[in-house]
Amino acid sequence: MNKHHAIVYWTGFAVVLALLIAAPLVLPEFWRRFLTEILIWGLLAMSSDVLIGYAGMVSFGHSAFFGLGMYCAAAALLTVSPPNLWLAIIAGLVGSSAVALFVAYFSTRLRDIYFAITTLIFSQIFYVVIFTWTEVTGGENGLSFRRPALSIPGLFSTPFTTETLHWFVLAVVAGSYLVLRRIMHSPFGMVLQSIRENEGRTRAIGYPVERYKMVAVMLSGLFAGLAGVLYAVQNRFAAPDFVYFLVSGETVIFNVMGGIGTLVGPIVGAAFFLLLRETFSRFFTEYYLIPVGIIFIAMVIFMPQGLLGFARRWLNR
């Protein structure tokens, strides 16, 4: 039974991966970029699923981690010449995990709704700082920069095309998925899930719950920052809008639509949301959030498990 599950699971994984690898070869330019964007938002949503789905903490502050990853990558790309991709990634990860440590230190003292509101307000702190510190962050206009080349030092260096960028993003997202899945199946992940199920009992057994929560927030922030770096590389700019709490809200929407606690669900949710946005903005132009919002409310009421919720147990085996 267990072996059977593994075969089906990894076959499914390989098929999806193969489809995503082949996609840019057949899709037109617009949908190629669209797919890459789905993967990036999916990574952000997946990082927040670590908190929402596994540790049971709904974060409304993921825009801070995403945005700091973005801005630190931007800083690295602007100060070092020629711009280096790996340096940008390292800078983004350091920035976002530093912010995550700061946020985690304060917010993990609180639970449930209080945690959600606190993370939300912390992300607004970073928004205000970035928005008003014009000399460094470019204020409202943000920063724009050149895209770094895809390179391995000493081996090769080639400028990104839409295809190679897509493959690069896909590699990062797939790698992150595997890493996060492994972590969530490790004893550490099990403790997080037991915190979700019964925090008091977990503490009574002797686990330092606060420390686990802090590490969970930092882990989540790290991957959210990685998504921010990828977004910066894809779009060649960093803007304060991405630190605004609406981005955090959308991240939570991706999770709920796709199904929390599945890691792949949030990616599906991001794809679903972005497709809805694409479809409805043909009819409703910029007011697409009216129908999408109504669909979201209906899903919260009638389909709280999300699109992949039915497969949650299976995916976590």
Add this chain to the structure above:
Amino acid sequence: MGAILEFIQSIPYDQLLIQTLNGIVTGMILALIASGLTLIFGIMDVVNFAHGELFMLGAYIGVVVLATSGSFWLALIIATLVVALIGAALQITTLRPLLGRDPLTTILATFGISLVLQNYALWQFGPVARKIQEPFTGQFTLFYLQYPWYRLVIAGLSAAIIGGFWLFLKYGTFGIWIRATTQDRTMAQAMGIPVPWVHTAVFAIGAGMAAASGVLFGPLVGVNHAMGLDWVLKAFIVVVVGGMGSLGGSIAASIFISLLESYASIWVSPAQAVIVSFVVLILTLLFRPTGLFVPTPK
């Protein structure tokens, strides 16, 4: 010591006076919004993300009624009633089905409502800010500075609405039901109190109060579709700093935070002054996570 003395001498005292008044005025508006929010939280465990949008909707309905009837006071009353009805409808359609589920799902539902309402306003009224004409424009002289009467009237009216609401909670039959439901939902139901309708009424009252503050505050700033966002964040800070679910605490915290922000904006830009309230929030979370203005829990 010298530096401190120099700093004290450098404080512009006339501005300090004006900012004290401004702080109290915005504090009262904020209290009007936050008391609805904290009541809704205290009774139904609902964090109402759409509260800022109800505020915004109130301001817009005020604009429309003012344009057709020409009376500011009529606009205030109609906006309050209409938004209270909208609030009741929203509660019945989206929040009632979620009763008994994880309180976090209500954040999601109200966040969805907030997105829909905000974009609806953008679609209906466009991105250009509207202005509500203040009902009277007189000013009075404070030593040698001019200060508009209207602002003081806002503060007074907000205080009157909150006071009336407090009396209603204290002595009205429905108010007593509301307090009973806050204390123990199951017991209240067992005593024959129609708890679902108490929830709807509380949501409607909170929505109406938010709308009233939207109309009152409209003349001071432009009315636009995104105005609710700033206020709902501020109201969240106030509700956490004041102690979740405590009415008196959130009123005190509203005034406290607004005063600090107004004083800070003497030295820095208003956009940066917001950081002061964030700092207050962090300090509160560190040293008194149950809230600054509530008695220490035993």
